[in-house]
Amino acid sequence: MRSVINSAKNSYSTLRWVSQPMKQAHVLKTLRICGFSTGFTIATIRRLNCSAKLSKRVEHIRSKDDDEGSMSFRELWRLIKPFFGWFLAAVVCAILSAVINIRIPLCLGDLVNIIVDVIKSDNKQLSDHFDHLKPHAIQLLSMYIIQSALTFAYISFLTILGERMAMKMRSELFNKLLYLDMAFFDSHKTGELSARLNSDVQEFKSSFKMCVSQGLRTIAQTLGCIGSLFYLSPTMTLYTIAVVPGIILVGSLIGSGLRVLSRRAQAQSATASAVSDEALTNMRTIRAFAMEKLESRLFDEELDKARSMQEQLGLGIGLFQGATNLFLNGIVLSVLYGGTNLIAQGEMSPGALMSFLVSAQTIQRSLSQLSIIFGSAIKGWTAGGRVLQFSRITPVIDYESGVCIPYHSLWGDVKFEDVTFSYPTRPGHVVFDNLNLTIPAGQVVALCGPSGEGKSTITHLLERFYEPKSGRVTLDGKDLKNLNVEWLRGQVIGLISQEPVLFATSVEENIRYGRPDATNEEVRAAAKAAHVDEFVSRFPAGYSTIVGERGAQLSGGQKQRIAIARAILKNPPILVLDEATSALDSQSEKLVQEALNNVMKGRTVLVIAHRLSTIRSAQLIYVIKDKKAVESGTHEQLMAKKGSIYRKLVEAHNVE
Numbered sequence: 001m002r003s004v005i006n007s008a009k010n011s012y013s014t015l016r017w018v019s020q021p022m023k024q025a026h027v028l029k030t031l032r033i034c035g036f037s038t039g040f041t042i043a044t045i046r047r048l049n050c051s052a053k054l055s056k057r058v059e060h061i062r063s064k065d066d067d068e069g070s071m072s073f074r075e076l077w078r079l080i081k082p083f084f085g086w087f088l089a090a091v092v093c094a095i096l097s098a099v100i101n102i103r104i105p106l107c108l109g110d111l112v113n114i115i116v117d118v119i120k121s122d123n124k125q126l127s128d129h130f131d132h133l134k135p136h137a138i139q140l141l142s143m144y145i146i147q148s149a150l151t152f153a154y155i156s157f158l159t160i161l162g163e164r165m166a167m168k169m170r171s172e173l174f175n176k177l178l179y180l181d182m183a184f185f186d187s188h189k190t191g192e193l194s195a196r197l198n199s200d201v202q203e204f205k206s207s208f209k210m211c212v213s214q215g216l217r218t219i220a221q222t223l224g225c226i227g228s229l230f231y232l233s234p235t236m237t238l239y240t241i242a243v244v245p246g247i248i249l250v251g252s253l254i255g256s257g258l259r260v261l262s263r264r265a266q267a268q269s270a271t272a273s274a275v276s277d278e279a280l281t282n283m284r285t286i287r288a289f290a291m292e293k294l295e296s297r298l299f300d301e302e303l304d305k306a307r308s309m310q311e312q313l314g315l316g317i318g319l320f321q322g323a324t325n326l327f328l329n330g331i332v333l334s335v336l337y338g339g340t341n342l343i344a345q346g347e348m349s350p351g352a353l354m355s356f357l358v359s360a361q362t363i364q365r366s367l368s369q370l371s372i373i374f375g376s377a378i379k380g381w382t383a384g385g386r387v388l389q390f391s392r393i394t395p396v397i398d399y400e401s402g403v404c405i406p407y408h409s410l411w412g413d414v415k416f417e418d419v420t421f422s423y424p425t426r427p428g429h430v431v432f433d434n435l436n437l438t439i440p441a442g443q444v445v446a447l448c449g450p451s452g453e454g455k456s457t458i459t460h461l462l463e464r465f466y467e468p469k470s471g472r473v474t475l476d477g478k479d480l481k482n483l484n485v486e487w488l489r490g491q492v493i494g495l496i497s498q499e500p501v502l503f504a505t506s507v508e509e510n511i512r513y514g515r516p517d518a519t520n521e522e523v524r525a526a527a528k529a530a531h532v533d534e535f536v537s538r539f540p541a542g543y544s545t546i547v548g549e550r551g552a553q554l555s556g557g558q559k560q561r562i563a564i565a566r567a568i569l570k571n572p573p574i575l576v577l578d579e580a581t582s583a584l585d586s587q588s589e590k591l592v593q594e595a596l597n598n599v600m601k602g603r604t605v606l607v608i609a610h611r612l613s614t615i616r617s618a619q620l621i622y623v624i625k626d627k628k629a630v631e632s633g634t635h636e637q638l639m640a641k642k643g644s645i646y647r648k649l650v651e652a653h654n655v656e
């Protein structure tokens with residue numbers, strides 16, 4: 001920036017020197033232009049600089065694996081298979097409708113020939129003419145009726161098929177996402193995932209329906225009409241269809257380019273929606289830092305890229321369709337020209353020309369329709385691939401396997417044995433290197449240590465959100481890897497974390513999340529024990545009060561107490577409290593601590609806390625530092641120990 005200002009200053013001095021012999025007005029004008037350009041340059045550089053910094057933030061949102069998002073025919077078949085009946089019915093109706101469409105021009109031609117005969121005939125008796133026309137007119141009318149019935153049928157069948165397939169895709173993807181490893185969510189943003197669940201499925205569904213209904217119909221129609229053309233005039237037909245292979249060849253070449261463009265455009269749209277999603281979920285932070293303008297620009301930039309890619313795609317598809325139309329219209333014109341010649345030479349009847357023209361027009365319409373379908377197929381194919389991309393991932397942690405320890409023989413003895421661990425998203429950063437610690441059954445064990453040393457990570461490993469790189473975590477001597485993870489998380493461990501996140505439903509339903517089959521009385525009892533009752537009873541809607549998105553309509557302490565009530569209701573043998581009382585004021589903390597003390601009795605409890613009052617009451621304290629548990633003992637033992645890190649932490653108010 002400084003260099004830009006300096007160069008502006010330099011150019012100003014040069015200008016002054018050059019302008020000495022010039023008139024003053026000219027000098028002022030030149031200076032004004034120079035000043036304006038400098039200002040413009042500075043503003044542009046500032047803007048570019050800012051945009052570059054902003055784009056960096058988006059880099060982590062942008063999905064890295066877009067090229068894997070393509071769909072195989074096998075995967076498509078797997079989607080169709082459960083609804084094959086509907087698919088078959090739709091296909092049959094679409095083809096039958098196409099067959100009728102092929103027959104209609106021929107009938108129309110017969111009718112025209114009769115009309116021409118009538119015009120030429122000397123018989124002025126109207127009823128005779130109508131008798132002659134009637135069977136053909138009735139035949140044509142029945143075809144129109146059957147055709148519309150078939151259209152209704154195949155559109156209905158396709159709607160049913162499309163909706164069921166979309167539901168299957170959505171449900172499979174959502175189910176898959178629910179069971180994917182935590183590492184996956186560390187590297188994928190919510191906005192991106194919801195774009196796949198919603199807009200990509202929608203895109204696939206519309207495109208699939210279009211391809212089956214119109215694609216099949218138009219292909220059948222084109223082939224059938226080519227047959228009719230042959231029947232009417234083989235010579236003219238050969239001229240007419242000579243261009244079709246060329247169109248197909250050019251089409252497939254353009255198609256492969258458009259597919260790549262479509263994939264990139266869809267990925268960019270997903271990035272844009274991830275940016276907006278992130279902004280909308282962090283609205284309070286945006287407000288607090290007055291970042292509305294920056295967020296708006298960031299979104300606009302991503303949106304603009306998506307727009308530009310979608311426009312390029314649209315232009316490509318449009319170009320292809322335009323060129324196809326030009327070819328096809330040329331065909332119709334040449335049919336008229338050639339047909340008139342043949343009529344003049346007496347080789348073709350006017351009715352046959354009419355049939356030929358209508359058939360050629362049907363082919364023309366079908367082919368131009370096909371070029372639209374082609375564009376939509378490209379979009380649908382890539383959208384389907386993007387949806388299925390995550391369904392192909394196999395999670396490291398398997399929910400099905402593993403044993404459960406029977407309730408009566410479960411003690412709750414936890415051990416970390418030589419555990420080495422790095423987060424999958426940051427493999428180079430070792431959080432633990434041969435960590436060893438024991439959480440004896442029925443005891444309250446506290447973890448303390450400087451921030452970022454891995455206390456919460458211990459709870460993540462205990463919950464089996466991640467797997468250790470080496471070493472093992474055991475429960476009653478059994479490696480967690482051999483235990484059923486659903487049982488472990490659902491029935492053994494109750495976690496109350498630093499930042500409890502609630503669902504946007506009522507207080508009651510949020511508490512019941514701990515045990516969905518709990519009675520109202522049990523929910524109220526848990527709420528009373530966690531001192532939720534005190535503040536909820538002051539709300540006009542009581543336990544039916546809606547807590548807002550992620551519990552935004554409650555205070556931090558209130559959220560925390562609901563989370564505690566949820567854990568109390570769950571009643572797990574092992575309780576993990578990760579700064580569970582950190583958001584409470586000292587008065588509320590005292591109340592909640594009392595409640596927690598009641599729940600903690602007879603259970604294995606792992607507490608992460610910064611408050612001395614919480615830590616000192618633990619039967620065993622571990623100090624986590626330098627990738628290990630460096631000290632352990634009771635508060636008194638650790639305070640008495642010479643050179644104790646624990647004592648330093650207490651004295652430095654790291655433990656208050």
Ligand SMILES: Nc1ncnc2c1ncn2[C@@H]1O[C@H](COP(=O)(O)OP(=O)(O)OP(=O)(O)O)[C@@H](O)[C@H]1O
Binds near residue numbers: 431452455
């Ligand atoms: N999901 C994650 N992916 C990658 N690294 C992570 C992840 N979560 C935590 N970390 C890193 O692991 C290290 C340990 O983090 P952890 O949250 O366990 O620390 P902590 O001791 O609980 O800190 P605090 O007391 O501040 O809560 C930190 O360096 C942190 O940056």
